[in-house]
Amino acid sequence: xxxxxxxxxxxxxxxxxxxxxxxxxxxxxxxxxxxxxxxxxxxxxxxxxxxxxxxxxxxxxxxxxxxxxxxxxxxxxxxxxxxxxxxxxxxxxxxxxxxxxxxxxxxxxxxxxxxxxxxxxxxxxxxxxxxxxxxxxxxxxxxxxxxxxxxxxxxxxxxxxxxxxxxxxxxxxxxxxxxxxxxxxxxxxxxxxxxxxxxxxxxxxxxxxxxxxxxxxxxxxxxxxxxxxxxxxxxxxxxxxxxxxxxxxxxxxxxxx
Amino acid sequence: xxxxxxxxxxxxxxxxxxxxxxxxxxxxxxxxxxxxxxxxxxxxxxxxxxxxxxxxxxxxxxxxxxxxxxxxxxxxxxxxxxxxxxxxxxxxxxxxxxxxxxxxxxxxxxxxxxxxxxxxxxxxxxxxxxxxxxxxxxxxxxxxxxxxxxxxxxxxxxxxxxxxxxxxxxxxxxxxxxxxxxxxxxxxxxxxxxxxxxxxxxxxxxxxxxxx
Numbered sequence: 001x002x003x004x005x006x007x008x009x010x011x012x013x014x015x016x017x018x019x020x021x022x023x024x025x026x027x028x029x030x031x032x033x034x035x036x037x038x039x040x041x042x043x044x045x046x047x048x049x050x051x052x053x054x055x056x057x058x059x060x061x062x063x064x065x066x067x068x069x070x071x072x073x074x075x076x077x078x079x080x081x082x083x084x085x086x087x088x089x090x091x092x093x094x095x096x097x098x099x100x101x102x103x104x105x106x107x108x109x110x111x112x113x114x115x116x117x118x119x120x121x122x123x124x125x126x127x128x129x130x131x132x133x134x135x136x137x138x139x140x141x142x143x144x145x146x147x148x149x150x151x152x153x154x155x156x157x158x159x160x161x162x163x164x165x166x167x168x169x170x171x172x173x174x175x176x177x178x179x180x181x182x183x184x185x186x187x188x189x190x191x192x193x194x195x196x197x198x199x200x201x202x203x204x205x206x207x208x209x210x211x212x213x214x215x216x217x218x219x220x221x222x223x224x225x226x227x228x229x230x231x232x233x234x235x236x237x238x239x240x241x242x243x244x245x246x247x248x249x250x251x252x253x254x255x256x257x
Numbered sequence: 258x259x260x261x262x263x264x265x266x267x268x269x270x271x272x273x274x275x276x277x278x279x280x281x282x283x284x285x286x287x288x289x290x291x292x293x294x295x296x297x298x299x300x301x302x303x304x305x306x307x308x309x310x311x312x313x314x315x316x317x318x319x320x321x322x323x324x325x326x327x328x329x330x331x332x333x334x335x336x337x338x339x340x341x342x343x344x345x346x347x348x349x350x351x352x353x354x355x356x357x358x359x360x361x362x363x364x365x366x367x368x369x370x371x372x373x374x375x376x377x378x379x380x381x382x383x384x385x386x387x388x389x390x391x392x393x394x395x396x397x398x399x400x401x402x403x404x405x406x407x408x409x410x411x412x413x414x415x416x417x418x419x420x421x422x423x424x425x426x427x428x429x430x431x432x433x434x435x436x437x438x439x440x441x442x443x444x445x446x447x448x449x450x451x452x453x454x455x456x457x458x459x460x461x462x463x464x465x466x467x468x469x
Contacts, residue, residue: 002374003428004386004406041452046386072276077408077450097272099410099450122308124382124410172382172410201370203380226380256386256406 006046006227043241052082071097104129118170151179185211193223262299277449306340311352337443363419372429407446440467
């Protein structure tokens with residue numbers, strides 16, 4: 001008896017459509033977000049994450065509307081990320097029906113925003129997204145730095161120290177994406193996952209690089225993650241959520257069925 | 258057509274609770290309201306809650322909902338959710354100590370910074386899907402399997418040793434997942450986010466007459 005590890009399908013949404021690229025290029029259309037979320041709910045997904053990659057202002061209204069519709073039809077937790085910069089952005093998403101928001105770039109430019117957000121809305125709804133890239137040379141002990149703007153801009157900030165700081169400021173969960181692995185289908189970066197899981201006492205979601213079901217299991221058994229997030233392997237029908245859960249359960253991981 | 262009023266005291270999103278109840282019951286009208294008259298005229302009442310207890314209790318008192326809730330629980334079925342459940346206890350350790358509505362005996366405690374299950378260190382908040390061991394026979398558990406999983410997200414808990422516990426979950430400690438007394442059924446988890454099991458619990462609430 002105990003807490004189940006979670007499988008979280010991620011929807012990258014641009015202008016109201018689910019898309020998925022390889023390292024942020026080569027975008028393929030993967031459908032209507034509400035329909036996609038409903039499908040995952042029916043398959044037994046434990047949560048859904050909605051990342052709004054729309055840059056424009058007009059796109060925000062579309063996003064809020066999509067979140068509202070999703071929250072009316074999908075009765076599992078919903079996290080919304082992308083463009084969360086102000087307290088009002090958080091309020092808008094929570095009012096639209098999101099359960100948590102994911103803060104990324106804004107936390108890097110203004111760490112106190114995380115503290116302010118947690119004080120106002122509670123740590124339970126504040127996820128800090130960390131996009132990490134390996135900066136150590138082969139053979140050296142692992143070292144990872146934070147990158148912003150979809151992995152394009154280096155910040156010089158150490159990822160493990162950053163995770164500790166975010167946790168201390170009131171983040172309720174960490175969404176850790178390896179920018180080296182994102183879209184590569186070669187598995188999570190286990191090194192950075194384990195380093196951050198061991199450094200903080202809040203749940204960590206591993207993300208970036210899932211290509212098969214063993215990768216998902218490895219994120220939990222080797223990386224120590226509390227939840228695993230993936231997009232492509234589910235969107236294009238390679239595997240269902242149920243297949244993934246059965247596979248992980250067979251490896252002794254506690255799952256919800 | 259019966260009516261369920263979800264008490265709106267400005268703490269968080271009530272849309273999910275409202276939509277989930279509408280989803281499971283076609284003959285229930287759901288209203289999200291801060292109007293005492295509307296709440297008094299409903300057949301059933303939901304006291305939700307997210308965020309920190311100090312802010313929740315401050316708003317409940319400012320709007321006069323403390324007396325309203327105490328009055329309503331004498332008259333009709335009331336469902337407390339998450340911080341709504343915690344607010345019904347005598348006292349919470351959160352925010353340096355906050356008094357609750359004292360509808361149930363017991364204290365809301367912090368999980369602590371070193372929570373363990375055997376050798377394994379447990380993360381706080383307790384976030385995710387955990388099993389609930391039911392006290393058999395309560396009508397609110399109708400059609401829900403014992404040990405079914407519900408979605409939890411909280412850092413403070415009520416011990417399962419309280420008299421009113423009717424559902425128990427293990428997370429480093431034995432915690433009350435549900436407490437009940439007469440017309441009140443309150444849950445620490447989020448039924449509106451707990452898919453089939455949670456929707457069934459909400460459906461049961463739309464049919465519950467308030468007698469355990």
